[in-house]
Structures are given as structure tokens and as C-alpha cells.
Amino acid sequence: MSDKVNVYINSKRYQAIKGEPLLNVARRNRVDIPALCYEESLKPYGACRLCLVDVKEGAKKGLTTSCTLACSEGLSVVTDTDEIKKHRKVLFELYLSQAPSSEKIKDMAARYGVFATRFELKHQENDKLNSKCVLCGLCVRTCNEIMAAGVINFIGRGHNTKINTPYFESSDVCLGCRACLEVCPTKAITIEDRSNIRIMASWSNTEVELKKCAVCGKYYAPERLDEKVDSLFYYKDKDEKLKDMCPECRKKYAAKKHTLIVKGEAEKYAK
């Protein structure tokens, strides 16, 4: 059973589940805290530092990241002190220099009143991530923790850190699931579908074959991903036909089958 606790954000009371990240509570209640590296389904990481809050009571006092701050009874934080604004400004300036091509970062920074950076813009030649990557690590963590594929990771360190496949060679374990692109806060990743092949342009041009729907002929999912899902998926009526269909056709097939069964004409559909 989950314990409910009361937390206070900017002196307003909110209900939270004991131990959940404070940022979660803030987002649920539309309290504005910026963040780039937070994703509810992943473990808190505390990389982007943008979600700073000032703890007044209930935990170690002072500035801390709200994504790694666990809720407890009576926890009280403030989200907009002058000190936080000052730190946030520097952070946004650093992000503007790190990802000069990212409109998302520009918009986000502008929303918090930062329009220019005093740091050198990091425009790199042949950057596979289009000078938009802020190294928040969401794609890396999603690929490792959720998809359990481990295709990409950080390479190098410090100023030269990159994210890519090992040895910058096309990967033979990539599922082609696009989860990295979905989760990327700056949409830095490029993935193209070319008829029956999905090309992960950002990940050393890794190519993944797509599967064709047996009914409508549409390419709907990467082969490897489909295999993996199939191995986990439990077909209720063990109907092998469902296996090679795209989601659309699956829906139609299942509905039709169901109505026929209801009518008592199931044999009709067995063809």
C-alpha cells in the first residue's frame, strides 16, 4: 500500500505518494519546474540540473534537484528564489552553447528570460546529432533500462562526450524501436524509414529491416522488435494469423472474428 504524504511547494499543500520524486508531484499539479533529463518511467538521474528547488523543511536544506528529491511528510520547497534563477540562467546559457541548433532549448531558455549565451557555441562538423544533443542521457537510459538493448552509450568524457554506438560502427543489436527519438527532449536524433529499411542515421547508419503486414502490405514495425514483442506477447486465442499483421489489420481481424463468433458462424472465418 502506498502511503500518502503532504508536501508543500511554494507554501501550497499537495498530496504525494511517499518516496516519489518531488518533480513528479509538481508536474501533476502543473507547478512550473523546467527539466530536460526527467522521465517518469526511468530512475531519477539528476543530470540536467534544471529542476533545482530550494528545500526549506523536511530534508537537507538548500538547493537540490527535485527529480532526485523523495517526498516525505512535511517536505517544503520553493521553486523560484533569486538564487535558483541565477543558477538556472547559467545552466540555460551552457545549454545554449552546447546545443546551438536546438529550437527547443532556445524556446525553453527564452521562457525563463535567457536569450543569449556568453559561452562559445559548440557547432561541430559532422555531428550526427545535429548540434542539438544536451547529453541528458535519456536515450542511453531508455535503450539500456527499458528496451534492454544497450545499443548506444556515452563515448569519451567531458567536452568531447558523444553518444553513439561502440566504435561508431553500425549496430547488430539495435531493435529499431525509435524509443531514443521519442524520449529525446531536443529531438536531436535522426531516424529515416526507406520502404523496407529503417535507417538510424544518428547511430552510425544502423539499418534495421521492417516487417510487412501480411494483409495490407504496409511496413509497420522492425523485424527484430516484432520478434522480441512476439516472444513476450501472449496471444489469448493462440491465433498465429495475428502475428504477421499490422496493428490496424489486427484490430479489424479481431473485431470481425469476434462478431462471427457471437453470431455462431466462427467456422466461416477459419478459411
Add this chain to the structure above:
Amino acid sequence: MDKRYIDKILSKYNEPSGKLLGILEDIQEKEKYLSKEALKYVSEKIGVSFSQIYSIATFYSFFNLQPVGEHIISVCMGTACHVRGAVEILNNIQYLLGVGVDESTEDGKFFLTTEDKHFSVNTARCFGCCSMAPVVRIDDKIYGYVKIKDLPKILKEYGWGKK
């Protein structure tokens, strides 16, 4: 690459996943560098993804990912050494050995090897003897208070300029 010696190294560690750094260190001690095949084999054996192992190997400047020369020269680029002219020392070593300037590899590591595979040059970040700055390490020996005019003498100890 000989898989047997890697198996031997792995068998020393009873919980291999937590001992990755130790394993990589042992492999490097034996092979002098970490080959792609070795990393792949370790990844399969201990169940840590290949990308993760590559990430760790590129993070630490201690690991070499390319075949190395007979003697490895590490020039310290830490703060103290930098202030006392490490850049000049490095440039002069490169000049003396005749290896290219600023040819860092795609993974961002600075690593140069002479054509005859006798010397490799890389940079390091502090050996913990800043009082002796600038410091150069050749194989396991540390040279402190290095002056540019001393460099030929030091390199000759390792067979430089014989040909």
C-alpha cells in the same frame, strides 16, 4: 586474441559484473591495449552490454584502444604541468619522434604511434606528483622537472635515434 587468457582473468573475479575495471586493467596489462574482440568477448561473458564497456573504456584515459608501440610515453597535462610548459614538452616529443600533430581519434582520445611501432605518445591527467612538474612517464618510470633540452637524452634510454 587468445580467449583462454581472458577466461583465466574472468575466473579470478567471482562477481564479474562489478569488477569490469579490474578485468579491463588485467587485459590491458597482458595485451597492452584493449582490442575490439576482447571487449566483445568480455561483454558476452559477463553480460554487460558492449556499448557500456566501450563507454567505460573511452572514459578512462588509462585504457588504450589501439595497438601500442613498445614504449608508451605519457605527457602529463594536469594543471601544474600545463602551467610549467607541458604543451611545449609534448610538441617537442612529437617533433623528435616525427609523429603528427593533433591527430586525435574519433573517440576523442589523443594517441600517436611512430611508424616503426617503437614509441606511442599520449597525454594524461596527473600522476599525483605535481611538485615535480612538468612530468613525463615512459612505461612505468616517471621523469620529473623535464626540460626540453633533456628530452633527447631521456628518449635515447629507450632506443631513440639508433637507426
